[in-house]
Amino acid sequence: MQSEHGHSPSALIAARIEKRWATLSVAIIVLLAAMAAFAGIHQATMPQARVETADPSTLHLSGEFIESNLGSAVEPDGSVTVRAIGQQYSFTPQCVVVPADTPVTLRATSADVVHGILIEGTNINTMLVPGYVSVMNARFKEPGDHLMPCQEFCGVGHEGMWGKVQVVDKDTFRAMSTDNRRLTCVK
Numbered sequence: 001m002q003s004e005h006g007h008s009p010s011a012l013i014a015a016r017i018e019k020r021w022a023t024l025s026v027a028i029i030v031l032l033a034a035m036a037a038f039a040g041i042h043q044a045t046m047p048q049a050r051v052e053t054a055d056p057s058t059l060h061l062s063g064e065f066i067e068s069n070l071g072s073a074v075e076p077d078g079s080v081t082v083r084a085i086g087q088q089y090s091f092t093p094q095c096v097v098v099p100a101d102t103p104v105t106l107r108a109t110s111a112d113v114v115h116g117i118l119i120e121g122t123n124i125n126t127m128l129v130p131g132y133v134s135v136m137n138a139r140f141k142e143p144g145d146h147l148m149p150c151q152e153f154c155g156v157g158h159e160g161m162w163g164k165v166q167v168v169d170k171d172t173f174r175a176m177s178t179d180n181r182r183l184t185c186v187k
């Protein structure tokens, strides 16, 4: 330490330099932590780059989320768009069918309160907010079933709000989608 006596001048200089580096390294850590915190808070508080809205009161009457348009639709580029709504206390469609190894876009909204949609075994986990369209992209590697619970408390029936995603192989899906209907696996 500088204040201590009995050290040679070079030791004092070394101690001073060491202290300076220690201060610098702490400053770098603080700066990095501040940058990470800023990035996280900024991302969490800013609206999405593209906000799409859907009026919950007319959801069933017209527009993208009318009942006949819910389910999986094959796009001209071969990708699949899934449209779904959440309401107290179910998803429509209750069973979503998608092909494996195909780009899938999930577009969903809520007809009443805030719900969540989580697809087990994937990183799909988003909120369904009335008035807004939640959009998520996914690609399911293999055929199989995934549970799709509501993960946002939405009322007394929340615990019973479950859906399912059934991933089928491409050929099976193609065979199912011969006409222009929206596909689901609701039985």
Ligand code: CUA
Pocket: 086, 087, 088, 089, 114, 115, 116, 150, 151, 152, 153, 154, 155, 157, 158, 159, 161
């Ligand atoms: Cu819907 Cu919890």
